[in-house]
Amino acid sequence: MELCNVLKYDRSLFPSKAVFFYKTAENDFVPLEAEINRIRGQKAGFTEAFTPQFKSKNLAPQDLAHCNPLIIEECYVPPNIEHIYCRFSLRVQANSLKPSGCSEPTVFALLEELAATYKACGGYKELAIRYCKNVLLGTWLWRNQNTGNSQIEIKTSSGHCYQIANTRQLAWDSRWPADAQQVLDELSEELHLALTDPAVFWHAEITARVETAFCQEIYPSQIFGEKAAQGETSKQFAKVKCVDGRYAVSFNSVKIGAALQLIDDWWDSDGLKRLRIHEYGADKELGIARRSPESQQSFYSLFINTEFYLSELKDQVSKRKPQINNNIYYLFAVLIKGGLFQKKTEKKKTQPPQSEKKIKAKGDS
Template identity: 30%
Template sequence: MAKNDTLKTASVLAFERKLDPSDALLYASNWEKRQDDQQWQPVEVREKSVRGTISNRLKDSSKEHKDPAKLDAQIENPNPQSVDVATLPHNADTLVARFTLRVLAGAGTPSACNNAEYQAKLEQAVAKYKQAQGFGELAHRYANNLANGRFLWRNRMGAEQVEVSVRQLAQGKTTKEWTFDALSLSLRAFEDTAELKELSGVIASALAGEQHLLLEVVAYVRVGSGQEVFPSQELIMDRSRGDKSKTLYSIGDDKTGAIHSQKLGNAIRTIDTWYPNEVEEDLGPIAVEPYGSVTTRGKAYRHPKEKKDFYSLLDNWMLKDQVPTKEDQHFVMATLIRGGVFGEAG
C-alpha cells in the first residue's frame, strides 16, 4: 500500500490480550505423590508477628548517625511488625503451582479502533507478517517460558527439582500432555527440543486462529519440608486500613496462597531479546513492554530517542511505510498479543 500522508493514528486503539492466564493457586504435596491431586493441601497464608530491628540507612545529618547513644536508645525500643507468611507444612516437601492459560486468536486485530482506514492498513500489515513470519518464533519463546518454570519467580530459586506439566484440555479432559525438567532449561536462551517444538506448534496454531487452545500448567517444586514459599505480594494503597507491613495474595475462605495472573503473564511474555543493548549487559530476555521497561533495574531498554520503542516502530510501519526488521516485527506483534490501549491522545 502506498504511503498516505493523510493517514493518522487512531485516537481510540485498543487490543485484548491473547495470552490469558488465570491466577495460580499454591498447594503442598510430597514429591513421591506429586501426581495425586487428592493428596494436595492448600498452602495457607497466615499472619505472624515479629520483632524487627533498625537496619535502614541513616542520614548523615540524623541524630542517630552523629551520636552513638541516640542509636543505642533507638535499638532498645522494640519494632514489632505483623507480616503475612506462607510455608509448606512439615510433612510436605513439594510446592505445587497450578493455573490455566487460554491462547486466543485475533492477534493484531483491535478490539476498538475509531479509524477505519488505519485499521485496514494495520490488518494488511498483520496479514503480511502472518504469511512471511508466522507465529512460530513467538510461540517457541512462550512455550520455553512455560517449560522452564519462569512463572514461578522466587519459588524457582534454590529448588532441588522442578517439574512442569503442560496439559492440553478439551471439554474438561486432557488430550495431550508435555512434561519438562524445568531446571535443565535455560532462563537466558530459548531451547529447541522435540517436546518444545510440539507445544510451540500448538500455541502458534491457536494464535493463528486454527484451533481453540486451553492449557493447564502444573509445576512441582521440591524445596523441602516446612520451607517458606512465595505467593504474590499485595500492593496496599491505603496503609491506614491495617498495620501489616507485608500482605500476601490469597483466595477463598481457607486463604490459599496464589500468584497474580498479571505476574504469570509477565513471565510468559519475557521473550524480548531484540532490544538495543549497547553496553552488552548480561540481562537476557526482558518482558515485552512498549518501552522495554524493567522496573527492577529502573530502566527503559527501548527509549523513544532510539526509535526502537513500540510506538515509533508502529507509526513508522503504518504511517511511513517503513517496514521494520524481522526482529522488530516480532516485537510489535508480541506487544499486540500482550494487549493494551495504544491510541494517540488528543
C-alpha cells in the first residue's frame, strides 16, 4: 500500500484536564492552589564557571557565591490535610475503524477491511487492557505517584463503579490480586466496546485519592512559555478556574493522554521499557528514536505493509485463539492516537510561457 496525499484518523481517546483538590469537613471540593515564591537560586551550572571547551572563566571568588533571584510557582499540600484528590474524565469513540479522510477509495476500503478483521480477531481487547492498566495503576499521576498510597475510583457512563484500593500493590507485569484483576477485566470490556462500536457513546470519570505527608509538594503540569520578563514568574503551572474564582492546579489533557498511551513495549523483544505511542518510538529519557526509519520499525515502514498484515489476520480470524503480530497492535495504537499520515505532495515546477522565455532571453543579452 502506498501512502495517500490525504490520509487522516481522528483520535479515539479524549481525556480531559485533571484537577487537583482536597476535602474539608465543610466542603468536598476545595481547589488546590499554587503559591508564588521568590527564592535565591544558586549559581551552580556548568556554564557559570566554564567555557564549552572546559576552560575556567576569569571570575572573581565572589562571582559564584552571588545568588540568582527567581520568581517561581510552587504547590504544597495545606497543613492538616491528609489526602489530595485528582480527577479527570475520559471519553472514548470508535474512530480507528476507518479513516476520517482519505484521497484514495481503494486505500480507504483496504484500511476499513483491516480494522474489521483486526476487530474480529479480538485485537482491540489487548489495547483496551493496556489503556485500563495505566488508568488503574495511576500512571497519569506522574511524579505524584511517589507521594503516598493511592486509591483509584472509576465511574462509567454504563452506571458501574470500579475501585482499586491501593495502586502500590500492583505493577504492570505482576500478577494482580483477584479483586483487582476483576476490575481490570470488567473496565477493559467497557472500553473495548467503546473502541469497536460506533453506536456506543462511553465516558468515565476517574478520581485518585492520594495519601500525603505534612505540607508535601505536589507536581502539576508546567506551562512552557517564552522567557519570563523581569518581575514575572519563570515557572508557572497549568490551572483551571473554578466557579468561585479560585484557580486549581491541574494536568493538561496532553499529559494525561501521554500517560494512557505508555503501552509500546513492542519495539523491544524483551519488553523492558514501555514508550508512549509515537510514529518513531520517541524515548524522551534518552532523547532518541527507538523506531527510527533505518530500523524499519517506524509506523510508516510498517503501515505500507497493510496488505500483508491483512492477509495474516485473515489466516487467524477463524482460529479459537488468534495470534496477532505485535506490529499490528502497534499500528492500531497509533491509529487510535490519531493524526495525519499522508505523504507530502511534491509541487511540479511549471514552465513559463514561451513569450516569457523570449522576454527573459532579450533581457539577458
